[in-house]
Amino acid sequence: MNPFTTPDRLFISRRPQDMRAGIQRLAATVTTDFGMDPTDGALYCFVSRDCLKMKLLRFDTIFPKFFQLWWSQRLRRSRPRWR
Numbered sequence: 001m002n003p004f005t006t007p008d009r010l011f012i013s014r015r016p017q018d019m020r021a022g023i024q025r026l027a028a029t030v031t032t033d034f035g036m037d038p039t040d041g042a043l044y045c046f047v048s049r050d051c052l053k054m055k056l057l058r059f060d061t062i063f064p065k066f067f068q069l070w071w072s073q074r075l076r077r078s079r080p081r082w083r
Contacts (some may be wrong), residue, residue, distance in 0.1 A: 007043040007058060011036070016049035018054045026057045
């Protein structure tokens with residue numbers, strides 16, 4: 001991913017995800033839950049059940065074309081609350 005570009009859209013999953021999930025499972029979740037194409041260049045955010053871990057998934061649309069996955073180990077101060 002080019003660090004100087006930002007995604008046009010950000011999608012946050014409201015369902016907790018298994019943090020053992022890899023790129024392929026998260027891409028499948030984007031397809032089934034969001035009904036979107038995971039290769040569209042948007043940024044997808046997934047949070048664990050206890051809201052302490054977060055994964056971000058984005059497909060790099062610039063050469064080379066591949067998925068990038070960022071993983072935040074701990075969200076300490078403010079934990080998101082899903083309702």
